[in-house]
Amino acid sequence: MTAVNPETEFAPMARPSPHQARPELRDLTLAELEAAVNQCGERSFRARQIMAWLWKRGADSFAAMHDLPAALRATLAARFTIGTPEVAYAARATDGTRKLLLALADGERIESVIIPAGDRVTLCVSSQAGCAMGCEFCATARMGLRRNLGAGEILGQIVAARRYLDPGETLTNYVFMGMGEPLANYSRLGPALAAMTAAWGMGVSPRRITVSTVGLVPAMERLLADFEVNLAVSLHATTDAVRDRIAPINRRFPLAELIGACARLPLKRRRRITFEYVMLAGVNDGDDDARRLVRMLAPIRAKVNLIMFNPFAGASFAPSSRARVEGFQAILHQGNLTATIRESRGRDIAAACGQLYAERAEAGAATNSGSARA
Ligand code: SAH
Secondary structure: OOOOOOOOOOOOOOOHHHHHOOOOOOHHHHHHHHHHHHOOOOOHHHHHHHHHHHHHOOOOOOOOOOOOOOOHHHHHHHHEEEEOOOEEEEEEEOOOOOEEEEOHHHHHOOEEEEEEOOOEEHHHHHHHHHOOOOOOOHHHHHHOOEEEEHHHHHHHHHHHOOOOOOOOOOEEEEEEEEOOOOOHHHHHHHHOOOOHOOOOOOOHHHHHEEOOOOOOOOHHEEEEEOOOOOOEEEOOOOOOOHHHHHHHHHHOOOOHHHHHHHHHHOOOOOEEEEEEEEEEEOOOOOOOHHHHHHHHHHOOOEEEEEEEEOOOOOOOEOOOOHHHHHHHHHHHHOOOEEEEOOOOOHHHOOOOOOOOOOOOOHHHHEEEEEEEEO
16 A cells, blocks of 8 residues: 555545535634624624633534624524534443444544543544544554544534533543544644633643544644644554554654654653554564564653554454463563553444444444434
8 A cells, every 4th residue: 555645635525515505613713713703793702702602512503602692693604504413323332431423414424432431531532534544453444534524523523422421421531543543634633622722612631632643743743832732652563564564654654753753742741652552463462572662662751552452344463362462561561661451442332443433334224213322
C-alpha cells in the first residue's frame, strides 16, 4: 500500500444533500458565530449565549434558546441548521460500556463508546468516518477513508452520548480513539477541541482529553502547541521493518523521526506521552522487542499502554497470551518504564478497539428497528 500524505486533507466532506443545504451551526467557531450574529444586527455577546445553549445546555433547536430575541432566532434558523448525530443503534455491555452507532446527516455512520471505570466515565470519540492510515491490525482501516467529520459532528458525539448516560453519571474524560486518525483531520479537530475546552464551550480541562495518533509528526507538534491535551502515540513496533508492515504511515514518518519528534515535544510538568502497543503474537511481542522499547523510549517522558489485540473476522494476527504480555511488561518495568495492560472493555458488544467496524453492516440492519438499549 502506498503511504498517505497526512498533510493533505484529501477526504471530501459530507456531500450537501437537499435537507442539509444550510451550513451546520455546530461547525462555527466563536469568531464565526459572532460575525453571524453581528450580521443579524445583534451584539457579539449573543454568540456566547448560543454557544452555551449548544455545549452546556445541549439544545438542538433555535426554538429551545428562549432567551434570544425571536427575530435573531428566526434569522439564524433560516441560515443554519443544528444537527445532532442520530443514535441509530445503542448496545450496552455487561461491564457498563455503551456503544453508540451514530447516523450522520448524509447517512455515514460512526461510533462512539461510553466507558465507565471507577469514578471516571470516558467517551471514546471518532474523528473520521473510516480511516486512511491502513494499519493492518485495525478493523476500521478496512473501510478506507469515507470522509472527514466536521467539528460539529465531532462535538455532536458528545451531545448524543450525554443522552445515554445513566442517572447521576457525567462524562469526565475524552479519548480520540474511535474511528479515524484525528491528526489527519486537524482543521476540524482543532475547532472541536477549542469548543470542548473553552469556558464559553464545554469547559472540559484539557488534562482530561487524550488525542491518539498513529504518528503524524507535523500535526503532533502543532496539536501540543495549540492545546494542553494529552498525547497518545500508537507505536506498536520497535523496528521499521515491522512498523512499515503493520502501520504503513511509518514509511513516511519512520521510527527515528517519530521518536525524535516525541523527545522534542514541549510537555507540561509531570505530563508523559503514552505509547500504545498492540500485542500481536510472534510479530512484536518478543523479549528483544521489549528491550528495544526500553532503549527507544529512554530519552522520553513516556508510559506504555500494552493493548490486548482484539481479533476480527479476516484479521491476520493472533493476540499474545496473557503470560507473554506480562513477561513483556516485566521487562519494561525492569527498564524503569511504566507500563500498564489495557483491559478490553465492551467485548461482548464489539465495542473494543478495532472492532468498531466489524459489526457495521450488521448494525446497519438494526437501524430500522430503532434504538435498542440492550
Ligand atoms: N488513529 C488513531 C486513533 C484510533 S485507534 C491511532 O492510531 O492512535 C485507537 C487505538 O486502538 C490505537 O492505539 C490502535 O492502534 C488501537 N487498535 C486498533 N485496532 C485494534 C485491535 N484490533 N485491537 C486492539 N487495539 C487496536
